[in-house]
Amino acid sequence: MLYRENGQFKTSYSADQQIFPILQDRIAMGLLLAVAFVAVPLLGSEYMFRAIFIPFLILSLAALGLNILVGYCGQISLGTGAFMAVGAYAAYNFQVRIEGMPVLLSMLLGGVCATAVGVVFGIPSLRIKGLYLAVATLAAQFFVDWAFLRIKWFTNDSASGSVSVANVNVFGLAIETPVAKYLFCLSFLIVFGLLAKNLVRSHIGREWMAIRDMDVAAAVIGIRPVHAKLSAFAVSSFIVGVAGALWGFVYLGSWEPAAFSIDRSFQLLFMVIIGGLGSIMGSFFGAAFIVLLPILLDQLLPALGSLVGLDFDTAVVSHVVSMIFGALIVFFLIAEPHGLARLWAVAKEKLRLWPFPH
Amino acid sequence: MTTKKIGEVILDVNNISLSFGGVRALSDISFNVREHEIRAIIGPNGAGKSSMLNCINGVYQPQQGSINFRGQTFSQMNSRQVAELGFARTFQSLALFKGMNVIDNLMSGRNLKMKTNLFQQALYLGAARREENEHRAFVEHIIDFLEIQAYRKTPVGRLPYGLQKRVDLGRALAMEPQVLLLDEPMAGMNVEEKQDMCRFVLDVNDEFGTTIVLIEHDMGVVMDISDRVVVLDYGKKIGDGTPDEVRSNADVIKAYLGTTH
Amino acid sequence: MGPFLETLIGGLMTGMLYSLVALGFVLIFKASGVFNFAQGAMVLFAALTMARFAQWIPQWTGLTDKLLVNLLAFGVAMVVMIGVAWLIERLVLGKLVNQEGITLLMATLGITYFLDGFGQTLFGSDIYKIDVGLPKDPIFLLEQTFQGGILVNQEDLAAAAIAAALVALLAAFFQYTSTGRALRAVADDHQAAQSIGIPLSRIWVIVWSVAGFVALVAGIIWGSKLGVQFSLSLVALKALPVVILGGLTSVPGAIIGGLIIGVGEKLSEVFIGPYFGGGIEIWFAYVLALLFLLVRPQGLFGEKIIDRV
Numbered sequence: 001m002l003y004r005e006n007g008q009f010k011t012s013y014s015a016d017q018q019i020f021p022i023l024q025d026r027i028a029m030g031l032l033l034a035v036a037f038v039a040v041p042l043l044g045s046e047y048m049f050r051a052i053f054i055p056f057l058i059l060s061l062a063a064l065g066l067n068i069l070v071g072y073c074g075q076i077s078l079g080t081g082a083f084m085a086v087g088a089y090a091a092y093n094f095q096v097r098i099e100g101m102p103v104l105l106s107m108l109l110g111g112v113c114a115t116a117v118g119v120v121f122g123i124p125s126l127r128i129k130g131l132y133l134a135v136a137t138l139a140a141q142f143f144v145d146w147a148f149l150r151i152k153w154f155t156n157d158s159a160s161g162s163v164s165v166a167n168v169n170v171f172g173l174a175i176e177t178p179v180a181k182y183l184f185c186l187s188f189l190i191v192f193g194l195l196a197k198n199l200v201r202s203h204i205g206r207e208w209m210a211i212r213d214m215d216v217a218a219a220v221i222g223i224r225p226v227h228a229k230l231s232a233f234a235v236s237s238f239i240v241g242v243a244g245a246l247w248g249f250v251y252l253g254s255w256e257p258a259a260f261s262i263d264r265s266f267q268l269l270f271m272v273i274i275g276g277l278g279s280i281m282g283s284f285f286g287a288a289f290i291v292l293l294p295i296l297l298d299q300l301l302p303a304l305g306s307l308v309g310l311d312f313d314t315a316v317v318s319h320v321v322s323m324i325f326g327a328l329i330v331f332f333l334i335a336e337p338h339g340l341a342r343l344w345a346v347a348k349e350k351l352r353l354w355p356f357p358h
Numbered sequence: 359m360t361t362k363k364i365g366e367v368i369l370d371v372n373n374i375s376l377s378f379g380g381v382r383a384l385s386d387i388s389f390n391v392r393e394h395e396i397r398a399i400i401g402p403n404g405a406g407k408s409s410m411l412n413c414i415n416g417v418y419q420p421q422q423g424s425i426n427f428r429g430q431t432f433s434q435m436n437s438r439q440v441a442e443l444g445f446a447r448t449f450q451s452l453a454l455f456k457g458m459n460v461i462d463n464l465m466s467g468r469n470l471k472m473k474t475n476l477f478q479q480a481l482y483l484g485a486a487r488r489e490e491n492e493h494r495a496f497v498e499h500i501i502d503f504l505e506i507q508a509y510r511k512t513p514v515g516r517l518p519y520g521l522q523k524r525v526d527l528g529r530a531l532a533m534e535p536q537v538l539l540l541d542e543p544m545a546g547m548n549v550e551e552k553q554d555m556c557r558f559v560l561d562v563n564d565e566f567g568t569t570i571v572l573i574e575h576d577m578g579v580v581m582d583i584s585d586r587v588v589v590l591d592y593g594k595k596i597g598d599g600t601p602d603e604v605r606s607n608a609d610v611i612k613a614y615l616g617t618t619h
Numbered sequence: 620m621g622p623f624l625e626t627l628i629g630g631l632m633t634g635m636l637y638s639l640v641a642l643g644f645v646l647i648f649k650a651s652g653v654f655n656f657a658q659g660a661m662v663l664f665a666a667l668t669m670a671r672f673a674q675w676i677p678q679w680t681g682l683t684d685k686l687l688v689n690l691l692a693f694g695v696a697m698v699v700m701i702g703v704a705w706l707i708e709r710l711v712l713g714k715l716v717n718q719e720g721i722t723l724l725m726a727t728l729g730i731t732y733f734l735d736g737f738g739q740t741l742f743g744s745d746i747y748k749i750d751v752g753l754p755k756d757p758i759f760l761l762e763q764t765f766q767g768g769i770l771v772n773q774e775d776l777a778a779a780a781i782a783a784a785l786v787a788l789l790a791a792f793f794q795y796t797s798t799g800r801a802l803r804a805v806a807d808d809h810q811a812a813q814s815i816g817i818p819l820s821r822i823w824v825i826v827w828s829v830a831g832f833v834a835l836v837a838g839i840i841w842g843s844k845l846g847v848q849f850s851l852s853l854v855a856l857k858a859l860p861v862v863i864l865g866g867l868t869s870v871p872g873a874i875i876g877g878l879i880i881g882v883g884e885k886l887s888e889v890f891i892g893p894y895f896g897g898g899i900e901i902w903f904a905y906v907l908a909l910l911f912l913l914v915r916p917q918g919l920f921g922e923k924i925i926d927r928v
Binding site for chain 1: 453476
Binding site: 076124127128130131132134135136138139141142143145146149150151152262266269273316319320321322323324325326327328329330333334337 | 654710711714715722724725726728729730731732733734735736737739740856859860863895896897898899901902905906908909912913916
């Protein structure tokens with residue numbers, strides 16, 4: 001009844017190709033943005049910003065980048081943590097070594113460095129695919145881990161091995177308070193989300209999907225696999241690198257290589273699988289899920305435990321979270337390989353018919 | 359209806375031999391194709407027809423022989439280069455992009471003609487938007503031509519087989535090819551679907567002047583619509599000429615046609 | 620020369636431990652085409668089960684004879700691993716039969732996380748000891764040729780002997796028993812095997828159980844050497860480069876690949892590492908695998924996969 005497309009006729013191809021062709025969707029998006037930009041800063045507590053919103057925004061961005069590589073182009077990557085690390089450390093070096101460098105520029109340059117590394121480690125994808133490519137990306141992960149641990153130049157010869165960034169300033173505004181950090185990350189996410197959506201519905205996006213779906217046929221219609229795969233690695237690594245820079249500069253403040261370890265790579269991969277491969281929205285769903293689940297369980301399990309008379313300490317909770325993650329991954333792969341994004345699309349389909357049953 | 363003007367020879371296949379390990383798929387095959395004609399390749403199963411098409415198309419590299427197209431000779435070319443030369447093809451076992459809908463599959467055929475770079479596409483302002491709309495308009499003509507308007511936004515995996523075959527043809531047409539290679543375009547179709555497909559093939563040849571090389575098993579179709587026929591058997595050429603000539607060729611009858619039904 | 624040989628032998632020993640984990644991989648891949656990311660977690664889980672039960676059995680039954688307790692714990696762990704195999708086949712593999720390799724890989728990734736969490740929930744996360752009576756004292760070999768002799772761990776020698784015996788046992792199993800033949804048939808062609816009446820799901824349970832057995836043996840040897848702890852599964856991740864080197868479908872490849880990686884790591888760390896600031900062990904194996912993938916993707920002994928249109 002509410003979600004009807006009646007009367008919404010498109011009279012130009014431009015109109016047909018909008019990101020949100022249905023009016024109700026546009027209204028919903030507008031409301032969501034209003035809530036995000038206005039309501040949350042006014043109502044959110046510091047804890048919520050620190051523990052939920054800011055990690056969610058930055059990890060969504062990283063998941064978005066990974067989704068482009070894995071979901072849209074079908075190239076499996078287990079080295080995402082490494083690309084985040086490159087983005088973070090490169091941005092750090094630009095910031096610290098060049099006088100008066102604007103933070104924003106450092107972060108973007110960090111992304112560019114991540115792009116270069118990403119393209120280099122993407123070269124194996126021209127010869128191998130699937131599980132073999134996964135092992136190759138592991139080489140990237142561990143090599144980068146080692147490089148930032150052992151090559152002193154990268155950490156500006158820091159004695160402790162960790163680096164830190166202070167006084168994050170954008171166009172003269174200090175990004176110090178949780179609200180400021182939140183809005184900063186939100187802006188990044190919106191801009192990158194838009195750029196990514198544009199890419200995905202243009203001919204480069206179709207190239208990526210063609211390579212994913214059937215690379216032999218793709219070559220026959222004139223797509224160059226080299227161009228498609230390396231551009232996917234490039235775009236993906238750029239976004240992931242910028243996310244890494246944000247993670248280090250805005251969320252952590254100071255960090256060591258362990259912040260971008262293989263666990264981070266797995267975490268991002270889970271976000272993309274559970275959220276939905278090949279879906280921009282899916283990246284956000286997946287990130288929300290993975291960020292919220294441990295927090296929810298942290299609150300729920302002790303409460304449930306006390307009902308049954310069991311005592312749950314934090315170590316046990318983290319193990320149970322591991323179990324639930326693992327089980328959910330398997331569940332989603334069996335029941336809904338297209339993840340939460342597909343469930344959302346199905347819900348919208350039902351909504352179009354509501355209140356009629358069919 | 360004006361009689362079709364068949365032009366000069368544009369495609370020359372010279373002494374192509376192809377082996378896989380110990381298996382000889384093609385032995386010393388030579389034939390030519392004239393501009394604007396419909397050339398059929400027929401033969402029993404396993405005769406090497408698809409392999410021949412794959413050689414023309416750059417999917418397989420023949421061990422011997424060469425292919426000459428409009429004065430350019432090539433013996434080792436990859437499929438992308440062949441596509442750039444103006445060849446398009448359909449596949450026997452559909453090779454559609456299952457993850458995309460009909461429009462996106464057809465638009466992917468426009469890939470070679472789309473020139474905007476990554477940054478322009480990311481911003482989707484003037485140039486990228488115009489290009490997208492321009493090619494969308496062209497693809498819509500193909501959609502009209504193939505009568506699949508109702509299925510524009512359907513993921514191709516969900517379409518029935520006959521429609522998927524049409525989308526496969528549509529994607530090849532989207533490339534605006536000079537030569538269209540059709541690999542059993544009517545396989546698995548019922549009578550009505552075959553008639554539709556025949557009509558499309560003839561219309562493409564008629565309206566756009568596209569040269570067509572097609573592999574087909576249905577003798578009725580082949581004899582009706584083709585201008586000339588090549589007959590293969592066990593990787594060798596055993597017949598070459600107009601449908602009438604081939605029909606009365608003793609070798610062909612022995613190997614393939616049998617008696618008239 | 621002495622230090623070089625010691626490093627070499629140390630590397631061989633570590634490599635052999637990698638080989639044991641890789642063996643489980645290869646078994647599963649050969650029989651079902653599944654790339655079992657969870658092999659490392661299975662090693663850990665098996666080892667944890669055995670270690671804990673070795674503690675609990677004396678507590679529950681008062682038995683003190685070490686050999687008997689260990690045998691019982693081994694038996695329990697084996698039963699548990701068979702149960703795990705059956706569950707994995709039932710709940711996961713059976714439902715994902717027609718999916719692509721990536722999906723199955725991700726599924727085994729999920730199983731890894733699940734087993735890790737489950738194991739530690741059930742058994743706790745302290746470091747446990749496994750003591751199966753392997754001799755712990757080092758011995759010195761070839762004291763005449765090299766001054767002071769070469770230091771070799773008896774435990775490592777025993778482990779090598781056990782691994783060799785295991786490989787021989789498996790080879791015999793595959794060659795001479797009817798189940799082994801069925802497994803080889805399934806590895807060759809699922810559908811053909813089904814069409815002659817080989818029950819696919821039962822075969823898969825058997826394969827995963829055998830892999831579980833191998834995981835248990837690997838876990839015991841690892842655990843005896845290092846203590847059973849969480850980091851075991853990260854070490855087990857290193858079995859991936861081993862199978863790439865040796866070839867995903869080759870049992871001898873798993874052994875040789877493991878030895879090459881073990882030796883390569885140790886030697887490169889000791890002799891090349893200092894120029895790079897040390898610690899290159901963490902990536903050596905993976906970069907070596909990467910180079911192999913670019914030059915010879917099927918590994919040393921694997922089968923070449925041809926892509927046909």
